């Protein structure tokens with residue numbers, strides 16, 4: 001089963017031309033499926049292709065070269081997290097993936113520098129840094145536009161999220177799921193989970209596998225049109241809205257037998273609040289959880305998924 005029949009892409013340009021219509025589009029998509037599909041996002045396809053090519057070149061490097069980019073004790077927040085480390089919350093088996101994380105570049109002496117460490121860049125792939133950094137920036141801007149629409153949907157001022165996400169601890173994840181060998185019984189490319197952050201922007205995964213859990217308890221493949229972005233609600237937005245916008249459970253299933261030998265690459269951008277933002281349920285709505293700073297909440301969740 002796929003969601004393609006349900007999906008009506010929201011052009012991101014609507015945020016500038018008709019904010020109320022954009023807000024209604026996101027509200028409707030989140031209420032129906034928990035995901036919005038976004039077209040006309042303004043991110044140059046050439047840039048996406050260059051970043052994808054650099055990502056593939058990095059993951060093709062020998063294992064010992066790649067492992068030089070692991071940051072011991074860094075919770076996987078920058079550089080490489082090797083295969084078999086991250087496990088979805090509550091899952092015993094690790095996911096069948098490796099990934100590279102890029103964070104926001106802060107000026108020297110910035111107050112968040114203690115919790116937002118500098119990036120690592122692989123010297124072996126010169127095109128990696130310029131293309132991947134430009135992609136981070138482009139996704140950051142697209143995410144800010146989506147948040148304007150989401151704010152209006154929630155009855156807030158359009159610029160409500162500007163301060164909470166200023167210098168936010170967002171992360172671009174370059175994911176590589178290698179071919180799945182037959183002996184990986186019981187393990188899955190990415191176990192069922194909800195994202196930790198505010199919203200996630202996922203750039204077109206070339207190889208199928210992403211599924212989301214519907215309100216009816218059925219898993220469905222997401223079949224977004226090529227070139228579109230998928231946007232889903234994470235646990236921080238769920239917490240802020242007192243669960244009015246629930247975060248979406250999703251997973252990446254292993255390929256069909258004839259595609260077991262094919263790797264999968266995908267690129268989620270996890271949009272985060274600034275580390276010292278106090279996430280407390282918006283006034284006037286349901287109060288489901290206690291207030292917590294974004295950084296304390298992130299640390300709690302990194303322990304849950306075995307990155308710390």
Ligand SMILES: O=C(O)CCC(=O)C(=O)O
Nearest residue numbers: 175190205210252266268
């Ligand atoms: O690979 C994908 O399509 C999704 C990955 C994902 O859900 C995640 O890394 O949180």
Ligand SMILES: [Fe+2]
Nearest residue numbers: 193194195250
């Ligand atoms: Fe996810």
